[in-house]
């Protein structure tokens with residue numbers, strides 16, 4: 001079994017790393033947050049002192065960081081992965097970043113005889129814990145085939161989507177659908193509730209029909225409890241929609257609905273709710289209508 005480095009132990013990275021430990025892999029881990037490192041070390045990992053130090057000890061480095069600048073810093077920066085990498089190392093970047101950034105980082109890695117695939121995930125914290133994430137992968141097919149057994153320990157669906165960047169392009173499509181779904185759910189629940197029907201009755205009545213969705217099943221119960229603990233932070237979803245809008249403009253695809261939901265999320269951020277779960281989008285509609293959708 002390969003020895004694996006794991007950098008980025010946040011809401012997602014921590015349970016993903018723990019699942020690799022459970023599967024029997026040896027792990028060397030690193031994060032700026034020392035408490036997160038200590039928790040994964042207590043579960044059996046060894047601590048690294050920098051991305052360079054981690055890379056020097058392993059054959060595969062997994063990164064699970066917030067966005068493109070963090071991945072560039074960790075891989076390309078001083079004391080970064082490439083500074084410590086032996087030729088033949090494989091980087092699996094599982095962060096959701098701009099597809100163009102994946103291509104840039106992979107090209108720099110290639111100069112060091114280091115391979116890279118982009119492998120962002122969908123499913124959120126519960127599926128990271130269960131090891132049942134959906135993983136969408138871009139990169140060379142032979143590198144995908146080598147990494148698939150490792151990815152399968154963290155996800156139940158692992159799909160090769162195309163060349164480097166294709167995983168993140170697929171993830172952007174996912175994020176547009178999720179954001180618009182949450183906004184539609186929010187708009188509809190505020191309408192139904194203010195017009196006089198109990199929100200839980202609306203949910204029970206429509207969840208099995210065409211309007212039902214994974215988003216509705218996950219977010220409606222949280223909304224009814226006023227539970228906006230992340231999960232997936234509004235600020236991270238803003239990052240994804242910014243990447244979607246930028247990519248859309250680059251390739252010539254206007255995204256009118258995405259831009260509207262982006263502005264709703266910007267309003268929530270200004271209102272101090274950027275760290276809320278993205279299910280907290282409903283608070284924008286609740287404020288407009290002067291009503292709360294709670295049980």
Ligand code: NAD
Pocket residue numbers: 007008009010011012013030031032033036064065066067070073074094095096097121122123124125231232233236
């Ligand atoms: P998070 O903010 O909880 O974790 C990010 C971690 O990266 C933190 O522990 C932070 O300390 C660490 N970090 C940042 N810069 C670093 C650096 N330079 N060196 C070392 N460590 C550094 O974020 P998350 O929710 O775990 O998300 C990670 C990625 O996964 C994001 O791209 C996000 O969009 C994506 N994602 C998240 C979810 C979710 O539900 N949370 C679902 C799917 C995909």
